[in-house]
Amino acid sequence: KIVPVILAGGSGTRLWPISRDSLPKQFLPLSTSGGTLYQDTLQRVAPGEMFASPIIVTNEEFRFFAQRQAREVGIEPTVLLEPVRRDSAPALIAATLLAQSLHGDEATLLVLAADHVIGDTGLFHEACRKAHGAAKLGNIVTFGITPTEPRTSYGYIRRGAALNGGSAAQVEAFAEKPTAEVARDYVEAGYLWNSGNFLFPAHVMLEEAEGFEPEIVDAVRRAVTTAKNDLGFCRLGADFHAAPSLSIDYAVLERTSRAAVVEGNFPWSDVGSWNAMREIGETDEFGNVQRGPVRVIDAENSYVHSEGPLVAAIGVSGLSVVATGDAVLVMPSERSEEVKHLVASLKKER
Ligand code: GDD
Ligand code: MG
Numbered sequence: 001k002i003v004p005v006i007l008a009g010g011s012g013t014r015l016w017p018i019s020r021d022s023l024p025k026q027f028l029p030l031s032t033s034g035g036t037l038y039q040d041t042l043q044r045v046a047p048g049e050m051f052a053s054p055i056i057v058t059n060e061e062f063r064f065f066a067q068r069q070a071r072e073v074g075i076e077p078t079v080l081l082e083p084v085r086r087d088s089a090p091a092l093i094a095a096t097l098l099a100q101s102l103h104g105d106e107a108t109l110l111v112l113a114a115d116h117v118i119g120d121t122g123l124f125h126e127a128c129r130k131a132h133g134a135a136k137l138g139n140i141v142t143f144g145i146t147p148t149e150p151r152t153s154y155g156y157i158r159r160g161a162a163l164n165g166g167s168a169a170q171v172e173a174f175a176e177k178p179t180a181e182v183a184r185d186y187v188e189a190g191y192l193w194n195s196g197n198f199l200f201p202a203h204v205m206l207e208e209a210e211g212f213e214p215e216i217v218d219a220v221r222r223a224v225t226t227a228k229n230d231l232g233f234c235r236l237g238a239d240f241h242a243a244p245s246l247s248i249d250y251a252v253l254e255r256t257s258r259a260a261v262v263e264g265n266f267p268w269s270d271v272g273s274w275n276a277m278r279e280i281g282e283t284d285e286f287g288n289v290q291r292g293p294v295r296v297i298d299a300e301n302s303y304v305h306s307e308g309p310l311v312a313a314i315g316v317s318g319l320s321v322v323a324t325g326d327a328v329l330v331m332p333s334e335r336s337e338e339v340k341h342l343v344a345s346l347k348k349e350r
Helices: 037-044 060-072 088-103 121-135 180-188 202-212 214-225 238-242 248-253 274-280 333-349
Strands: 002-007 055-059 078-082 108-113 140-145 155-163 168-176 192-201 228-230 233-235 259-263 289-291 294-297 303-306 311-314 319-323 328-332
Touching: 002 037, 002 088, 037 060, 037 108, 055 060, 055 088, 060 078, 060 233, 078 088, 088 108, 088 202, 088 214, 088 248, 108 121, 108 202, 121 140, 121 168, 121 192, 121 259, 140 155, 140 168, 140 202, 140 248, 155 180, 155 259, 168 248, 192 202, 192 248, 202 214, 202 248, 214 238, 274 303, 274 319, 274 333, 289 294, 294 303, 303 311, 311 319, 319 333, 328 333
Parallel strands: 002 055, 002 108, 055 078, 078 233, 140 259, 289 303, 294 311, 303 319
Antiparallel strands: 108 192, 140 192, 155 168, 155 192, 168 259, 228 233, 319 328
16 A cells, blocks of 8 residues: 655745645645645545555644544544654655654655645546556656646656656656746746655655755654654654755755656646635636635636635726735735745744
């Protein structure tokens, strides 16, 4: 069986004012099913024929969200807690070491972002089966998505030689978060977006991580060895602090020669902005998405969402309006990437 690992410790700032440091987007009820993106992710890899019981890695402060929301969908995961944020590489390596101790050296892991929307679970499982085949050849397998535009917030993958009769390909180059100009070249040259989910044999990931980032692996290994079990949580030891902060994309994917890619032909969104929320939401006949206590007249292609007061709009086009009890955001939808700069400047003032 494949061991699912869900990385749920990130702080989505681009969906401010609804997503906050203290309650990031993976734990918010943003899914069209009424649940959270984290719950959708858990259900996508529910224990059964294909998947073992999942490991969740998250920050100490999110432990009750992680546990309670899993129980709500009938899943009792292993919740691994970080004492401090160190980005995805230390989190992923900690889960890999834990999976090895639970399932043996030969364990195969599927590491998932907690905050993505995947539209077709059947197609996703089919891609996982192909990825499993490529992982057995000793690869860290990525899921590539056909780009629709040159986004700078993604990793880009150049395909090389075919593997397993064309169900996968070797990764010839991996470039994380390129500049806008380079991203444009990549899209033209047929690169794929990295979806941010990975399937691999535990020992391959550890060998590669050890080679490129021995300091991270050292610190995390000590933190796992000294981890303490407490009321259903597994708390990593204080040595976790010593791990440098780095994402797995920079730490391993950009540098390894043992990566493969499977084309993910499932509908995918990382819900990275309010514009993306509009694209995945249910639109009315004028292209508007309305959530919560909202009323619009003569509006088109707008996203209007309130978690607090009644919000009304007349005659607007291409606008995003998001209101909570203590903040209101108004902007042209196409500028929704800039919310992260706004949040950064608000933090500085505090
Ligand atoms: N436990 C834990 N601890 N999880 C973390 C941490 C951490 O310190 N930091 C991030 N994560 C989790 C996030 O919650 C998310 O589920 C996942 O790791 C990826 O982190 P992001 O911060 O969302 O990465 P990104 O979106 O900038 O980039 C990644 O995803 C893109 C696709 O959405 C990369 O893999 C890109 O290459 C990829 O294109
Ligand atoms: Mg992300």
